[in-house]
Amino acid sequence: MSLDSKCPDGPLEDRWKQHKAKTLKLVGPINRRKFNIIVVGSGLAGASAAATLAEQGYQVTCISFHDSPRRAHSIAAQGGINAAKNYQNDNDSAFRLFHDTIKGGDFRARESNVYRLAEVSENIIDQAVSQGVPFAREYGGTLSNRTFGGVLVSRTFYAAGQTGQQLLLGAYSSLMRQIDLGRVTMLTFKDMLDVVVVDGHARGVVLRDLKTGELSVEMGSSVVLCSGGYSNVFYLSTNAMKSNVSATWRAHKRGALMANPCYTQIHPTCIPQSGDHQSKLTLMSESLRNSGRVWVPSAEKDARKAAQIPDAERDYYLERKYPTFGNMVPRDVASRNAKYACDEGKGVGPNGRSVYLDFRDAIAREGEDSIRTKYGNLFQMYEKITGENPYQTPMQIYPAPHYTMGGLWVDYNLESNLPGLFVCGEANFSDHGSNRLGASALMQGLADGYFVLPYTLADYIARENPETPDSECAAAAEATTAVKERLDRLVGVQGKRSVDSFHRELGMELLDKCGMSRTREGLESARAKIRTLRDEFWSDVRVPTGGGAMNPEIEKAARVADFLEFGELLVVDAHNREESCGGHFREEHQTEEGEAKRDDANFTHASAWEFTGVDEQPVEHKEALEFEFVQPSQRSYK
Amino acid sequence: MSGNLEITLKVWRQEAADSAGSFQTYQVSDVSPDSSFLEMLDQLNETLITEGKIPITFEHDCREGICGSCGFMINGQAHGPERGTTVCQLHMRSFKSGVTLVLEPWRAKAFPVLQDLLVDRAPMDRIQAAGGYCSTNVGNAPEANANLMGRKDASEAFLGAACIGCGACVASCKNASASLFTAAKIGQLALTPQGQPERAKRAARMVETMELEGFGACSNTYECEAACPKEIPVRFIQSMNREYLSAKLLDDEY
Numbered sequence: 001m002s003l004d005s006k007c008p009d010g011p012l013e014d015r016w017k018q019h020k021a022k023t024l025k026l027v028g029p030i031n032r033r034k035f036n037i038i039v040v041g042s043g044l045a046g047a048s049a050a051a052t053l054a055e056q057g058y059q060v061t062c063i064s065f066h067d068s069p070r071r072a073h074s075i076a077a078q079g080g081i082n083a084a085k086n087y088q089n090d091n092d093s094a095f096r097l098f099h100d101t102i103k104g105g106d107f108r109a110r111e112s113n114v115y116r117l118a119e120v121s122e123n124i125i126d127q128a129v130s131q132g133v134p135f136a137r138e139y140g141g142t143l144s145n146r147t148f149g150g151v152l153v154s155r156t157f158y159a160a161g162q163t164g165q166q167l168l169l170g171a172y173s174s175l176m177r178q179i180d181l182g183r184v185t186m187l188t189f190k191d192m193l194d195v196v197v198v199d200g201h202a203r204g205v206v207l208r209d210l211k212t213g214e215l216s217v218e219m220g221s222s223v224v225l226c227s228g229g230y231s232n233v234f235y236l237s238t239n240a241m242k243s244n245v246s247a248t249w250r251a252h253k254r255g256a257l258m259a260n261p262c263y264t265q266i267h268p269t270c271i272p273q274s275g276d277h278q279s280k281l282t283l284m285s286e287s288l289r290n291s292g293r294v295w296v297p298s299a300e301k302d303a304r305k306a307a308q309i310p311d312a313e314r315d316y317y318l319e320r321k322y323p324t325f326g327n328m329v330p331r332d333v334a335s336r337n338a339k340y341a342c343d344e345g346k347g348v349g350p351n352g353r354s355v356y357l358d359f360r361d362a363i364a365r366e367g368e369d370s371i372r373t374k375y376g377n378l379f380q381m382y383e384k385i386t387g388e389n390p391y392q393t394p395m396q397i398y399p400a401p402h403y404t405m406g407g408l409w410v411d412y413n414l415e416s417n418l419p420g421l422f423v424c425g426e427a428n429f430s431d432h433g434s435n436r437l438g439a440s441a442l443m444q445g446l447a448d449g450y451f452v453l454p455y456t457l458a459d460y461i462a463r464e465n466p467e468t469p470d471s472e473c474a475a476a477a478e479a480t481t482a483v484k485e486r487l488d489r490l491v492g493v494q495g496k497r498s499v500d501s502f503h504r505e506l507g508m509e510l511l512d513k514c515g516m517s518r519t520r521e522g523l524e525s526a527r528a529k530i531r532t533l534r535d536e537f538w539s540d541v542r543v544p545t546g547g548g549a550m551n552p553e554i555e556k557a558a559r560v561a562d563f564l565e566f567g568e569l570l571v572v573d574a575h576n577r578e579e580s581c582g583g584h585f586r587e588e589h590q591t592e593e594g595e596a597k598r599d600d601a602n603f604t605h606a607s608a609w610e611f612t613g614v615d616e617q618p619v620e621h622k623e624a625l626e627f628e629f630v631q632p633s634q635r636s637y638k
Numbered sequence: 639m640s641g642n643l644e645i646t647l648k649v650w651r652q653e654a655a656d657s658a659g660s661f662q663t664y665q666v667s668d669v670s671p672d673s674s675f676l677e678m679l680d681q682l683n684e685t686l687i688t689e690g691k692i693p694i695t696f697e698h699d700c701r702e703g704i705c706g707s708c709g710f711m712i713n714g715q716a717h718g719p720e721r722g723t724t725v726c727q728l729h730m731r732s733f734k735s736g737v738t739l740v741l742e743p744w745r746a747k748a749f750p751v752l753q754d755l756l757v758d759r760a761p762m763d764r765i766q767a768a769g770g771y772c773s774t775n776v777g778n779a780p781e782a783n784a785n786l787m788g789r790k791d792a793s794e795a796f797l798g799a800a801c802i803g804c805g806a807c808v809a810s811c812k813n814a815s816a817s818l819f820t821a822a823k824i825g826q827l828a829l830t831p832q833g834q835p836e837r838a839k840r841a842a843r844m845v846e847t848m849e850l851e852g853f854g855a856c857s858n859t860y861e862c863e864a865a866c867p868k869e870i871p872v873r874f875i876q877s878m879n880r881e882y883l884s885a886k887l888l889d890d891e892y
Contacts, residue, residue, distance in 0.1 A: 048776075055775045067697065068763050070803055071707050076700045087783070126779035132772050132832045134792060134799045141786030159796070165704055166799060173771035180767040188760070211752060240699040277673040279680055280701050381703065384727045385674075450776045498687040500680070547692030548653030550753045 003257075003608060003623040006411040007112040012629050013094070016116040019412070024455050025462035032057035035461055036220040036468055038205055040192045040247050042069030042175065044168055044442060045425025046226030048449025051174035054183035056454055061185045061218055062175065063192055065210060065242065065555070070172045073228060073240040074445060077164025078285035078378065080148065080156035081128075081442040083121040088145050092153040094118040099630055101440060104150040104330050105405070105433020106582035106598065107632035108263070108606070110625060112412060113430050120451040121443050125157055127450055131170035135159050146374075148438035149286055150330035150637070156439040161285050161378040167442055171449070187218070191555060192247045193487075194479045195223060195254045195421065198469045202251075202421035204476060206483045213549045215484060217476040221466040222420040222457065225251060226449070229404035229426040231264065233563045233570060234515070235507020237401035238270060238283040244559040245566045248408050248427050256416040257608035257621060259409035259429035261566070262574035265436055265583045266516045267402035268334035271385050271395075272354045281400035282385055284357070285378055286438040289327045291362035291371060292395070294318050294334070296355050300345035306356055306394050317341055325637040332435040332583045332596070333637060335399035339516050340594060342398075349396045358394035399516060403441060405432040405583065406573070409608040409623070413456035414448060417608075420466065422457055424448035429606065434582025490557045495540030499557045502537045506530065506560070506567055514574050519587045523575040527568055531615070534564040565614055572609075572618060579603045591634070600632055643669040643730055645678065646738040649694055655750050655758075661740070671731035675718065676701060676708065678730055695754040703727040703867060706802030709809070710755040711742040716806035716865040724804065724867040744805050746814035748852040759805050761851035762819060766803075768847035769840035770823045772832045785831040798826035800868040807862035807870075813854030818862040820848045821878035822870050828881055838889035841881035 008015040008023065027035070036059040039050040047069055050062040066072065084097040097118035102109060125143070129135065135157050136144040145154040159166040178184040189210040196204035196217060204219035227247035231237040252258045269284045297304070298315045317337055319326045329337075338355045347353050363371055368391055372379070379390050386396070407429040414422050414430070425445035432440065460466075469476070513519075513526035543557045580589040580596035581603070589597045604627075610619040645666045652659030666682045673681070676698050683693035699707040703724040710725060712718035718728045733739070741755060749757040787795075798821070807818035824841050827833030833840070849855075856875055863872045 052776045066699070066707065067759055068803065070763075070766075071699055071705045073700060073705070075705050076702055085782070123779070125782045127774075127776055129782040129785070130772065130774040130779035130832055132827050132830045134796045134826070134830070137787055137789055137792045139789055141788050141792075142783050159799075162704065162800065165802075169799070173766070174774075174776075176763065176767040177771040177773060180769075180771075186763075188763075240705060241701060242699050274672040275670050277670050277677045277681060279674075279677050282702055380722075381727070384703075384723060384729065387672075387729070387731060454776070496688070498684055500684060542687060542690075544687055544690070544692050547695075548657070548753055550654070550695065550756075552695055553687070553693060 001417070001610065001621050003409065003417065003621055004411060005110060005623060006413055007110060008412070012111065012115050015112050016119055020455055024459040027458050027462050029057055033059055035059065035466070036061060037222055037224060037457065038063065038218055038220040039224045039226060040205060041072065041226035041228060043072035043074035043226060043228060043425065044171055044445030045449045046072065047168065047171035047175045048446050049224055049226060049424055049453050050184055051171060051178050052450050052454045053457065054178035060178070060183060061187060061220060063187045063190050063205070063207065063218070065189065065191045067188055069175055069186060069188070070169065072168060073243050074168045074442070075165045076240065077442055078161040078283065079287035080146065080158035080163045080439040081124065081167060082148070082155050082439040083125045083157060083443065084118055084155060085122055085125060087143060088154040090153045092155050096153065097121060097155065100151045101431070101437055102433070102630050103635060104437035105435050106596065106635060107433065107627065108581050108625065109431055109433035111627060111629055116452065117431050117444060117447050120447045123451055124443060124446045128167055128170050131173055133159065133166050133170040146287055147290055147328060149289065149328045149334065150325070150437045158287065161287070161375060164442060167446065171446070192227070193250060193483045193558065195251045196476045196479045197254050197418065198473060198475045201419045201466065203466070203469050204471070206479045210555060211550055213551065215480055217471045217480060219468050219471045219476065221461060221468055222422065224422045224424060224453065224457070225408065225427050226424045227427045229407070230566060231401045231404050233507065233567050234401040234511050235504050236273065236278060236281050236511070238267060238281055241280060244562065246559050246562045248423070249562045249566050251408060251416070251418065251421060253611050254418065256418040256421055257409040257610055258406070258569060259606050259608040260406035260434070260573065261570045262577055262584050263405035263434045263582065264401060265331060265403040265405060266335045266399040268331055268338055268399050269357060269397045270400035271382065272349055272398040282381065283400070283402060284382060284395060284397060286331065288357060288375060288378060291374065292327070292357040292359050293361060294327055294355055294357055296341045296346040296348060306358070315346065322637045329637045330435055330437060335516055336585060336594070338399055354396035354398045356394040357397045359390060360394070363391065401511065401515070403436055405429065405434060405436055409606070413459065414453055415456065415460060420460065422453060424453055434584050487554065487558065490541070490561060491543045491545055491554065493538060493541050493543070495542050497540050497542060499541060499543065499553060499560050502533065502541060503560045503563065506533055506564060510567055510570065514571050517585050517587055518574050520575065523571050527571045527575070530564065530568045530571065537561065537564055569609055569618060573607055576607060576620065577603060604632070641671060643671060643733065643735040645669055645733065647682070648738065648740045649754070650742045651694070651754055652751050653753060655752055659751065669730050671729070673730050674701065674726055675728040675730065676726050695756050697756045698726055701726040704802060706804040709744060709804045709806055711745070711809060713740050716810040717867055722867055722869045744809035746808045746853070748814065749805060749808065761853070762803055762805065762816065764851060765816065765820055765844055765847050766823065769836065769843040772827065773836060774832070787831060791829045795826045795829040797870055798822040798874055801870055802868060804867060806865045806867060808853065810861040810865035811854065812859060812861070813857055815856045816848050816853040817856040817875045817878065818866060818870055818872065820844050821874040824881055825874040825877045828877065837881070838885035841878065842885040845878065845882045
């Protein structure tokens, strides 16, 4: 199998323009209504794609497992969205945003894709404002910006600490308008459990109705997966409880390649775990690092309260080690340094596994009201969860699994190697390399859905003129039977252990061996452990039945069964990549100062894995990455 | 562990929309005061599963108070006793050991119970679909700073925009009115420059859809404001009434 990225060549700034104008074909306005596009997911990528395709005139079916499309986990994004508007007159440009993103991703993303992302970023802000999205504003009525990690300009647009919510509600409002106009059929309470492949093309999905438990198929001209990331494989993550890998994993088992699964982001500023009861971890937006200073006591095991430790006895380690970027280093660097500080015994909090994020100086400088205006809801959330007031005592934070850069492999057109299957947003692998910069996830989800997919999908339809197969065709029946058999098998085990207990055990193993820091031996033992755990799951899991047609435990069980398969691939990829880059840190490969040490000679490629069967060794396909406009270098934030 | 809590729960159990329900009593022991209310229910469910019983169904997802999925009545209060808090952000340190808590699903004709503490809130989406948007297609957007918006209006609009669509306002209202939910969106867009062209039509359609969906009318009890986890003020309802009235009286289309 050869992987053709279909990236255009020529001058960087002309590539997307030329591709649109000369390569991508069109579908006439009158013909568009003949095609039904299935969009799985209604987050930023899914809602924006579904609404935009419907605006263009296609029939769209949008699928969500929630009760409403507005619940998708994009809603929880806090800090902001990047755009190269240069509103702050600090010499920002699309090229600078492109450069920051490529460098932030540690030179493991495609130049063409990332430039396109930077190029369309400006349109996203215009689009959101036209929907009535209430971004923060200055007294003069213009839009306001703040700074995020890994950059030296202010290009992040925000809506208090609720930017994801406001952008999602904007996309949701466009989606609801298309529903109102009859162009989008919204299917809620439906879990996608398989892709239907007809004559080598994705043409439908198998759905399970979460209210009735019934299976059905939805057929169309093509399938767009916008199903988010897989950080919940770690059990404790900042993701919502129901975020899962199932949609992309089922597509992977039908032939779509999974690329760079080992690129996972451990976010530096999260509320630390407080006990075994914990079901998830809560993020505290990176934007807090604009005002907060990260420190630990200089002495090991210093038991004094924060306020009693004088400045001279505090180690503001990010400011000390990275004077240029200070507290605004990229996430992977901030997370690793928090781990180092705690490993040295300088961590604070009950288990010594936290560091301080202190607003004392910002409050003294700007006043408490100013800080409340910028971060009020975040401070309130922190206080609710911990019972401590961050206006008076520093926050305690520790890194937690957050975002996943890996995902289904897609070409420049966002099409996977399985024809007719498109993948947008966090579900694909395309734009962030091995580390995502803050405020870039919202940008990518909306870029894909509003500005990229609607053009590239049209090209597929123009070329293929796909007909919607009958929902009773052999492929649909085969996929439905396979889903039914798997669910029956899950329910049939009737063992002793709950689904959650397996999920927790898988997550703890992965966090320990495949989290912020990874070793060859650790990954090998994790792989063996996951295999054993998977066997145990299939012989001892208990899915209660008999309490009515609705059964949330079946939903969970199906997701955890997929995580137990996917988790092994995550470990295989991390083991295979014998270098450190971005969020993938292999202890064997580090500089003398403990920074990630890439091996450009051997690993300047994306690893796209082909499924060959559960318990079988997956096959790696490599897509070489070429750098014409940015020279890969050792990242320096000093 | 010392300091941990003993809780008695009386929980509404109902298998399906068309089946009869009843209260069942459960004891939950050794609850950490640092757990959230939903983590306490997780703990109970884990026990029920191990004992071969059916776990309690409740809706939840982000557990950060922003997705709006969760919510049920605790001792007759939507989202429980703490102001400005969703049930996922309510922590057990708010309760004393030995307390008995009664958990019921949202109560409203427009929200049929699907199972246990989970109700169907699809009517809220239908209210949004009846004009809770600005009719702008991708490709048409003017430069973002072309329309200025002063901070006063922006701040007020943001209060309405903060709605998470959880339904607590409906559940806490004696008339099961969705006025605060509907008003939050009408008010937000009425204050923004982009919302002006469809302002009258939006107010009229959304209010009328709310009534058609079986929600009651507002009678100024203000329970909704007290229950709203985002503390949206009831003045949005007053503004909605003005918007609706002027749409019906002054706009030719209505």
